[in-house]
Amino acid sequence: MKRLVKEREIFHYLLKDLLRHEEVLKMKEYIQHGDLSTYDHAVNVAWTSFRFSRRLGLKVDERSLLRGALLHDFYLYDWHVPDESRKRFHGFYHPKTALRNARAHFSVNKIEEDIILKHMWPLTPMLPRYRESYVVLLADKYCSVKDTLGFENRERHTE
Numbered sequence: 001m002k003r004l005v006k007e008r009e010i011f012h013y014l015l016k017d018l019l020r021h022e023e024v025l026k027m028k029e030y031i032q033h034g035d036l037s038t039y040d041h042a043v044n045v046a047w048t049s050f051r052f053s054r055r056l057g058l059k060v061d062e063r064s065l066l067r068g069a070l071l072h073d074f075y076l077y078d079w080h081v082p083d084e085s086r087k088r089f090h091g092f093y094h095p096k097t098a099l100r101n102a103r104a105h106f107s108v109n110k111i112e113e114d115i116i117l118k119h120m121w122p123l124t125p126m127l128p129r130y131r132e133s134y135v136v137l138l139a140d141k142y143c144s145v146k147d148t149l150g151f152e153n154r155e156r157h158t159e
């Protein structure tokens with residue numbers, strides 16, 4: 001329990017500038033899966049990535065891991081609504097849109113860039129380059145399945 005409290009503190013410390021950033025908060029306006037906003041999904045993926053890597057004792061750059069995870073779906077549109085300006089399948093192109101938005105508002109390092117761009121692998125062909133990218137890729141798939149099936153016990157980490 002003490003460890004969990006400590007981990008929550010570290011999580012909030014490392015993401016404190018992003019979690020309340022005006023642009024990042026815009027992800028609350030869009031639904032990701034079921035009734036879960038893209039913002040909540042992104043926070044869940046960041047938290048799951050953080051805990052996966054800690055439980056497995058992986059040596060990762062935690063700040064980059066968390067920032068990349070939080071911004072991995074920073075595409076800011078409703079992917080359920082058809083839009084002529086988005087010709088291609090959402091699954092293929094949203095990582096590029098997310099990276100473009102991330103770069104427009106934040107400085108993004110190589111690890112964060114790789115996390116965002118490759119998180120849909122194997123749907124996108126390029127293999128992830130960093131350990132952090134694989135952690136987020138797995139956490140994203142895990143959270144997406146859990147959210148789509150509507151499992152309870154969603155945790156909120158934004159307060």
Ligand SMILES: [Fe+2]
Nearest residue numbers: 072073094119
């Ligand atoms: Fe995504």
Ligand SMILES: [Fe+2]
Nearest residue numbers: 041072073140
């Ligand atoms: Fe995602």
